[in-house]
Amino acid sequence: MRTLSAIFALAVLSSLAAFGENFALVPAPALSASGMNAPLPLKVVGTNILNSRGETVLLRGVNAASLEWSSDGQGHILQTMDVAIHDWHANVIRLPLSQDRWFGHGPEQQDGGEAYRALVRQIVDYCGTNKCYLILDLHWSDCNEWGRNIGQHSMPDTNSLAFWQDCAPVFANNPAVLYDLYNEPHDVSWDVWLNGGIITDKLDPRHAMSAPKIFEAVGMQQLLDAVRATGAKNIIVAGGLDWAYDLSGILDGHRLSDPHGNGVIYANHCYDNKHDSVEAWISKMEIASAKLPVIVTEFGGNAGPSRMAPEDNWLLHVMRSLDEHHWSWTAWDLHTAAKPNLISDWDYTPTPYFGVYVKQALAGGALPEK
Numbered sequence: 001m002r003t004l005s006a007i008f009a010l011a012v013l014s015s016l017a018a019f020g021e022n023f024a025l026v027p028a029p030a031l032s033a034s035g036m037n038a039p040l041p042l043k044v045v046g047t048n049i050l051n052s053r054g055e056t057v058l059l060r061g062v063n064a065a066s067l068e069w070s071s072d073g074q075g076h077i078l079q080t081m082d083v084a085i086h087d088w089h090a091n092v093i094r095l096p097l098s099q100d101r102w103f104g105h106g107p108e109q110q111d112g113g114e115a116y117r118a119l120v121r122q123i124v125d126y127c128g129t130n131k132c133y134l135i136l137d138l139h140w141s142d143c144n145e146w147g148r149n150i151g152q153h154s155m156p157d158t159n160s161l162a163f164w165q166d167c168a169p170v171f172a173n174n175p176a177v178l179y180d181l182y183n184e185p186h187d188v189s190w191d192v193w194l195n196g197g198i199i200t201d202k203l204d205p206r207h208a209m210s211a212p213k214i215f216e217a218v219g220m221q222q223l224l225d226a227v228r229a230t231g232a233k234n235i236i237v238a239g240g241l242d243w244a245y246d247l248s249g250i251l252d253g254h255r256l257s258d259p260h261g262n263g264v265i266y267a268n269h270c271y272d273n274k275h276d277s278v279e280a281w282i283s284k285m286e287i288a289s290a291k292l293p294v295i296v297t298e299f300g301g302n303a304g305p306s307r308m309a310p311e312d313n314w315l316l317h318v319m320r321s322l323d324e325h326h327w328s329w330t331a332w333d334l335h336t337a338a339k340p341n342l343i344s345d346w347d348y349t350p351t352p353y354f355g356v357y358v359k360q361a362l363a364g365g366a367l368p369e370k
Helices: 002-019 077-087 114-128 158-171 190-195 220-229 278-289 314-324 355-362
Strands: 042-045 048-051 060-063 092-098 133-140 177-180 197-201 213-217 236-239 264-271 294-300 328-331
Touching: 060 355, 077 092, 077 114, 092 114, 092 328, 114 133, 114 158, 133 158, 158 177, 158 220, 190 197, 190 220, 220 236, 236 294, 264 278, 278 294, 278 314, 294 314, 314 355
Parallel strands: 060 092, 060 328, 092 133, 133 177, 177 236, 236 264, 264 294, 294 328
Antiparallel strands: 042 048, 197 213
16 A cells, blocks of 8 residues: 555656646636536546646546436436435546437427526536536437437437537536536447447447447547537546456557647446456556556446455455545446446435445445455
């Protein structure tokens, strides 16, 4: 632990030296966080996330699902924001979104997306006036067919590009807001991940698709460039391949170029279904985080035996490692049905196998050894 802390301290000092006068965040023209309770602007410097005071920031919080599959957050989303911030002490919330619902193409919508966009604005404002960062996550797309195939797919599409061209300027340079380009890319090459191309999307039994879809995927670089073209310098979050588990290709020549923004953080999703022990995951994360700024934007499971190492408590081992390595994270999910779920009811009772540990960690409490 002393060795890890020493390495971390040296990295911070190096980053502070590089911070200099390069930090710039233009005030948002509207809906920007302001006042005493606004979070400070963020910028990636080296492998660290720094605020405008040059202080290293660890982002720790939760996901708050429902706006990907509903246009009103099922009536709970605003209360979930309040509970996450004030009861669970999150300093960041990841908010999954749907490109179709942003434009009003959800089957339940009749207003062109006006109410949905207003609700997202309300959430942004609430977080921005309560010292909490918000990651706007493009979670569900449509294989380039508005109003159809709404769900999780292997890559973003041209409609995803339209989403960021429309959404990014709304919250451009709001110090509370980060942009997560696309949730869990998978089953494509690293060249396609970076630059896009024609792909075949596999059938997903969770969503209504009668046959595999062939469509034009848009690469992460094009999405990032589209965001920057709006004038938005907000930090970008980008998940790797294998459902955001694999960051190896980014280290191997597929890193995003962001010369005009406040930087890119690379996202890992960690679940006990990857045929890796926790130690193997740690090793991969250590390799990535030595050269890249990283955040674990999804993790979750039961506090019980690991699939690969039954003698190991998977969840507690992962959570202790997140703390020991000073990795930022958002646990999945502060919803009763989005599994692995952190709460068991809409009184926000923490689940005994997962939620209690995340809530304890966010409050600064020590985790049990086993």
